[in-house]
Structures are given as C-alpha cells and as structure tokens.
Amino acid sequence: MRETANTSLVERTWPGYLRRDGRKGIRNLILVVYTVECASFVAHAVAAGEEDVHVIGFSGCYDNAYAIRLMLALATHPNVGGCLAIGLGCEYTQPAKLAEAAEQSGRPSDWFYIQNEGGTKTGTARGKEALKSLRQRMDAEAQIVPMGWSDLVVGAECGGSDGTSGLAGNPVVGRFYDFLVDHGGSAIFEEVVEMIGLREILLSRAATPEVAAELDATYRKAEDYCKAVRQYSVSPGNFAGGLTSIEEKSMGAFAKSGSRAIQGVLRVSQTVPRPGLWLLDSVPDNHFMQFGYTNPNDTEGIMDLISCGAQIVLFVTGRGSVIGSPVAPLVKVTGNSRTFERMRDDMDFNAGTILEGSKTLDEAAMDLMEMVGDVAAGTPSKPEALGHREYFVMYKHQDTPELAAGCRA
Amino acid sequence: MSQRRCFQVHPADNVATALDDLAPGAVRVLGAAGPDVAAGEEILLGHKIALRRIGEGEDIVKFGVPIGIATTAIAQGAWVHLHNCRSRVDERSSHLDVKTGAALDTAYA
Numbered sequence: 001m002r003e004t005a006n007t008s009l010v011e012r013t014w015p016g017y018l019r020r021d022g023r024k025g026i027r028n029l030i031l032v033v034y035t036v037e038c039a040s041f042v043a044h045a046v047a048a049g050e051e052d053v054h055v056i057g058f059s060g061c062y063d064n065a066y067a068i069r070l071m072l073a074l075a076t077h078p079n080v081g082g083c084l085a086i087g088l089g090c091e092y093t094q095p096a097k098l099a100e101a102a103e104q105s106g107r108p109s110d111w112f113y114i115q116n117e118g119g120t121k122t123g124t125a126r127g128k129e130a131l132k133s134l135r136q137r138m139d140a141e142a143q144i145v146p147m148g149w150s151d152l153v154v155g156a157e158c159g160g161s162d163g164t165s166g167l168a169g170n171p172v173v174g175r176f177y178d179f180l181v182d183h184g185g186s187a188i189f190e191e192v193v194e195m196i197g198l199r200e201i202l203l204s205r206a207a208t209p210e211v212a213a214e215l216d217a218t219y220r221k222a223e224d225y226c227k228a229v230r231q232y233s234v235s236p237g238n239f240a241g242g243l244t245s246i247e248e249k250s251m252g253a254f255a256k257s258g259s260r261a262i263q264g265v266l267r268v269s270q271t272v273p274r275p276g277l278w279l280l281d282s283v284p285d286n287h288f289m290q291f292g293y294t295n296p297n298d299t300e301g302i303m304d305l306i307s308c309g310a311q312i313v314l315f316v317t318g319r320g321s322v323i324g325s326p327v328a329p330l331v332k333v334t335g336n337s338r339t340f341e342r343m344r345d346d347m348d349f350n351a352g353t354i355l356e357g358s359k360t361l362d363e364a365a366m367d368l369m370e371m372v373g374d375v376a377a378g379t380p381s382k383p384e385a386l387g388h389r390e391y392f393v394m395y396k397h398q399d400t401p402e403l404a405a406g407c408r409a
Numbered sequence: 410m411s412q413r414r415c416f417q418v419h420p421a422d423n424v425a426t427a428l429d430d431l432a433p434g435a436v437r438v439l440g441a442a443g444p445d446v447a448a449g450e451e452i453l454l455g456h457k458i459a460l461r462r463i464g465e466g467e468d469i470v471k472f473g474v475p476i477g478i479a480t481t482a483i484a485q486g487a488w489v490h491l492h493n494c495r496s497r498v499d500e501r502s503s504h505l506d507v508k509t510g511a512a513l514d515t516a517y518a
Contacts (some may be wrong), residue, residue: 039427064411073503127422129452163454163455166418166472167416167418167426169439171418174458184470196498197496197497198474199501201474234499234502236440236509236510236512237510237513238510239491239502239509239510240508240509240510241453241455241493241507242426242455242456242457242490243455244457244476244477244489244490244491244494244496244500244502245476245477245494245495245496245502246470246496246498246499246502247474247475247476247477247497247498248471248476249470251474251476252471252472255418255472322475350509354440355416355428357437357439
C-alpha cells in the first residue's frame, strides 16, 4: 500500500490544537458535563444553539469509578479546549473535581451547582455566561500547530452489520488502518466478544510475546463473559443469511483491524501509550456486583473509543445508522451501495464500490484516507453536520489500578 | 438475467460469497478474483460457493483464514454451509436447520 499512496496524501497536514500533554486536537470544543441525570436538562439548555459545545455526563446519583474515569478522559480529550461541569448539588459525583482536573490539564474550566444558582432559568443563564468567558480564555490561549497522520488516533467500530460489512465495510477500514499505522498514526479497534473463535489468529498478530499473553488474557475473559451470559454474537438469522460459523462472523468483524502487529490492549479511558494498532477491551472485569454489559449499544462502544483519545471514529454499518457522537466526529462507512443511496444524508463513505468492482480495496482505502484527512482538517462529517451528539455511559467495573482512580481517590 | 456474481475476499480463499442469488451456470468472481466458476446448484445471496474441490477434513478458507472444516468432500461450484462445513469452536452450529438456521437441538414438548 505504501506504493499506491500518493505523496501529497502521505505528507498532508492540517491545523491542530496543541494541548499541554502534547496531544493535538482537530476541534476546539467546550464540553459541558452533568454529574447526575437531574442536571442533564440544564446542561443541554446551556449547550443549545452553541455549535462548539457538546454535552456528556453521568446519570447515576451514586458515583462509579469507571464512569468518572470516562468523564475525566473526555474532559481532557485533545478535541476539547474547555470544560463546564454542572451538578444539581446533592449527588456523589463532584463537578468541582472534574473542572479542577480539566483546568490542571490546561483547559479553561468552570463549574456550578444548579441548587445554588436558583434553578433552571438562572442555572442556564449562569452556564451561558460561563461559556462566553471560557471561549475568551480559549481563544487567547489556543496554540494552533500543524498536524499530520502521526498525530492522529482513529477508532473503529461496527454495528447494524449486514453481509457487506465483512466483505467491504470492515476490510476497507482495515486497509486504511494498515496505511495509518505505517505512517506513524494510531488505530484502535474493539469488540473482543466478536473475536470468539479467532484466538490463534488474534495471538499471531501480537507485536511481542508479552502482548500475546495480554491478548490471550483479554480473549479468555471475553470467552468467559460469553459463557457466563450464555450468548455468542451469532444468531439464527446470521446462519440463514449465509454465515456458517462463529469464526466466519468474527473474522468479518476482525477485518477492520487490518493486518499490522497489535501493540497491546487498552482499557476504557486509557490514552494510547504510543503509535500503532491497539485492541480496546471494554468487557467488564469480575466484580462482586457483576454489573455491566460489554457493549449494550453502538454509542457505548463509540464513547469507549473516544475515551482512549480517538479524534475521529469510523463506524461501519451495512444496514445504515443515524447516530453521531460528541467530542470526536463519527465517519459512517457502509459496504452496501443501496444503503448509501437510501441514507445519503447520513452515510459518509460508500465501500460498496469494492463489491461492484469499480474500485479495488486499496483504491477505496485511499479514498477513505482522503475523507478522514478532510474531516481532520475541519470538514464536518455527515452526523457532525446534522448535529448528532448521541452519548451513553453506564455503571460498569474495570480493574485499572494504573489509571487515576477518579474523584474518590 | 445479467451475469451473476460472487466476491472472493482473499487470494487464498477456497470459497467466495454470492452477491446475487446464483443458479447453476457461470458465475463471475470479483474481488481477489481467481478464474470464474460454474455454480453447481442454487446458492442464495450472502451464501458461499466452493471455488475449487475441497476434500473432507480440509479447512474452509475465507478472509485468508480457516472459518471451519469440510465434513464431506465438496465439489467445485457447490454450496458451502452447515451441511458440509462445521465450526471448530461452536459445536452447536452443526445442529441448526441448514436453510433457516433454526436450532434443532431444543425440545419444545
């Protein structure tokens, strides 16, 4: 693929926002974070009509270390330049601590409790005022620098799959990933529960024996999880549609990882340690409360990828989808030309050209690369332009002693 | 009807996926395309066709990797599915209806 990539695409740069930790953002957003469901209405009212303001948060009143780590990771994401945390005033999760962490990372930040401000109207007005002053500080402090492929972290997920996803949608992402990694970038893929049956193949992709052991442990945990919840990612409809084995279905999903060596396993909210290809493990760890599902919906998985610092996420959907994401633009890829035509306003990239024979896999991967470069340079993706900001986080447990434990530590 | 088509993902694959409902006769192979193949039977869209003769016990290869094992000798152009290919990990998928995928190993009465 090195040979087929043209020089101007390889050397392409675009303006990025340099953050204190050295990472670079492709957007300069203000993140409004609500710390309990009771504060979410005011949070959305504050963000309404503000193009550069996205909303995330946590619904639970009782806090959760996993959710706090995720909120901290998003508040200090490279695409985020400022943070406003909004609490009701009686929940466990502390907005002051979130704002403090964001401020310490070099991002202008503020916070308040709605109960102290007087209510919906005064809270919303307080939030709108905060946005103005945060924006002023962000404009004054912004460091705009050139950014290229080696500064980029891309995530990939599939959902709403059909027979084309394994043949075209996921393979085109995989080919692009090969290229991205070869040019110093970072690529993250997930859905380890959809790799059941591929243990040897997964392990053979490990960069080192240590990584192979790490992948094996992750694989075995996913297998145990599938056994415990008595569900594998394959159904009678899949068989009726022509899939013959779980290996075949898994391989179709695994195709989005491309062919390069896997550098290691990330947990949710863990920043990519160095460039290369990484597997994200979003499966819950054993816990006395046994809570958490691995990926209850597509949005949850997308937020996991963004929590690891992905500035752009590729979402492969054969049947079509109308979701987007806060913090990092979602680029929607389909391998089904009919889906692309029918849902043209929502779909960014048509990999169906590979199945029709009008493009080779390499040509389509180059086209996808151009599109990713355009989105990185500021062109809104389709869901981004439509204002889609779907967000989801839930109570979950992961053992991550190496990460900051969050507000309660 | 215009030329019926199937798609081969990887050069090492011994099966390809039907992009149309296939009837006995010539089928164009797209993708990592080897020579065209003649379908020996009806094969529905999304299902697999053998690109060459596959012996009993041989791997069924798609995406360049084994996705199952041939439980019987498979002729070139034949439909490859639950009736002649089994998973190496999921024993249960060998107990499903070959057309509908419905489980046959669950008692309802």
